[in-house]
Amino acid sequence: MPRSRPGALRAHLPVHPGWGPTPPFRIHGLSTRASRAVHRAELLGNSHWLHPGATEWALRRYREFLHPPGNRPLYPQAAFCSCTWCSFDDVRHARDVLEEALAQLPARARAELGRILKPLDAAFLRRTLPDPFAHRLQWRTEFWWYRRLSESSEWG
Template sequence: MPRRRPRALRAQEPAPRVWAPTPPQPIPGLSLRASRDVRRVERLYPDFHIGLGATSQALHGYRAFLHPPGRRPLYPRESPCPSCPGCAFDDVRHCRDVLDSVLERLPPRSRAELARLLPLDAEYRRRTLPDPFADRRTWTAHLWWHRRLAEPAGG
């Protein structure tokens, strides 16, 4: 095979640069396969509150709520504007809603891997108090994490 001359190589048009988006970072605690499946669900799920990165943000919010050490009860705080996707993650119950929605749509292997990250549920039950009137107050009373006492949005 003949060798190309340097002048001929320099005369060629340079290939156009294609800048691909950076690949998403894996979700802490999940394998690459499970992270990829979660990203696929986030991309294909038609809900307003579940977009790219919502699962990672929900896990971070869930862990941050349970982070303060101690034995004192914690009270989930309602979001000041629940219709805003950024502010809705201030409410730990919304974070758990997002995780539940993603869990329903994952393939079995990835679902089991994400469910392994939810021993946080036991900590949440231990650190929050049950609300005896939750079935009268909220339309999501069938979800156990909404049946806990919470602070109103004002404080």
């Protein structure tokens, strides 16, 4: 019996196994390898906040918040809708998603995303003001970005 050609054997395999019909997008600022690791973590992770496309959206939102030029203080706004995409109106939620992504990523991709976040976090600290009443908040005080002044309080 003649041997099958390698191309004939591979013809029945999917083009990108595990990714569906197209490969994942590349996140701006990350390498292709790290972008694929992020996409894999979003697909296979068991987090409520981490879903396909959430890390890229959160990184874009975080950069957008810090983009206005000048030295005037910035105040994060609370999101009024808690649905998946509207909650990104609150930049602190975007930072939550990025923190969750860091926790889910392998070491190399985590380091690469961390290198992107380090100057953004420094700009966030520089452009926002500390909240003197942060110790009174009832939730999420363990994250430093919730201990900054915002336009609305936890109680409305």
